[in-house]
Amino acid sequence: MGVVNVTPDSFSDGGSFFATDAAVAHGRRLAGEGADQLDVGGESTRPGAEPVSQQEELRRVLPVVEALAGDVSAAISIDTTKAGVARAALAAGATIVNDVSALRFDPTMVEVVAERGAVCCLMHMRGEPRTMQEEPRYDDVVAEVEAFLEQRLAFAVAAGIAESDVWLDPGIGFGKTLEHNLELLRRLDEIARIGRPVVVGTSRKSFLGRLTGRSEGERVPGTIATSVLAYERGASVFRVHDVAELRDALTVAAATVGREAAWTSTKSR
Numbered sequence: 001m002g003v004v005n006v007t008p009d010s011f012s013d014g015g016s017f018f019a020t021d022a023a024v025a026h027g028r029r030l031a032g033e034g035a036d037q038l039d040v041g042g043e044s045t046r047p048g049a050e051p052v053s054q055q056e057e058l059r060r061v062l063p064v065v066e067a068l069a070g071d072v073s074a075a076i077s078i079d080t081t082k083a084g085v086a087r088a089a090l091a092a093g094a095t096i097v098n099d100v101s102a103l104r105f106d107p108t109m110v111e112v113v114a115e116r117g118a119v120c121c122l123m124h125m126r127g128e129p130r131t132m133q134e135e136p137r138y139d140d141v142v143a144e145v146e147a148f149l150e151q152r153l154a155f156a157v158a159a160g161i162a163e164s165d166v167w168l169d170p171g172i173g174f175g176k177t178l179e180h181n182l183e184l185l186r187r188l189d190e191i192a193r194i195g196r197p198v199v200v201g202t203s204r205k206s207f208l209g210r211l212t213g214r215s216e217g218e219r220v221p222g223t224i225a226t227s228v229l230a231y232e233r234g235a236s237v238f239r240v241h242d243v244a245e246l247r248d249a250l251t252v253a254a255a256t257v258g259r260e261a262a263w264t265s266t267k268s269r
């Protein structure tokens, strides 16, 4: 899954693709590099980020979704917590809703996803982006994230979303310390045992910088290491900024463990 951030303030590529044309060109490039999904987002979720109005978010993402949906074979995912943005993006050709609040922030989001029969990615986050990194504490981070994801999956299914349309994500970096992120990656098989596709987003995140001392753009090796280990432990969707590098790494990893490269079959979703 390639990241297309149409934002001025995203943590690793903020501002680079803020103009519609630049974002569309970037999405085309990532699709050409082998992304099976393009995740288009108009609001940064980095710690302390300022909220964006629905009108502004729509202005940013809708032309990009429209242009890419008619143009690339990759499925289009809309990275939003707002039902109005998801509804418009799905009408414009998106087929996946990536909701980092796991259907919690907007009470009407669940209806939009269910009505449209969209795939939805439910992610674990402690609290909300503004405050999530204020002293995150867990007794057992993996058990708590797993319980949360099971509860959100049950909520989605009870509201009419097909279980087969739900992907789950432990939310690396969302209300977690370095140790929490590493523990989640180390024990990712426990999350995979829930039985839904697991999405993992480690791409260029700050915990990689804490381990290596590298700045955002220099964190691709760390992104690859964590993604390959997550793959080995059962993850099947990798939300990344650097698609070509990840694709090669995962192709080699899949051949090594003797598993079919599962991400190639998610294209149509």
Ligand code: HH2
Residues within 6 Å of the ligand: 003, 005, 007, 009, 010, 011, 012, 013, 041, 043, 044, 045, 046, 079, 098, 100, 121, 123, 169, 171, 172, 199, 200, 201, 202, 239
């Ligand atoms: N991470 C980010 C945003 N959305 N969605 C899912 N499902 N999983 C993630 O790990 C995830 C996500 C943060 O990365 P980025 O989009 O690069 O930054 P920003 O939120 O600042 O735009």
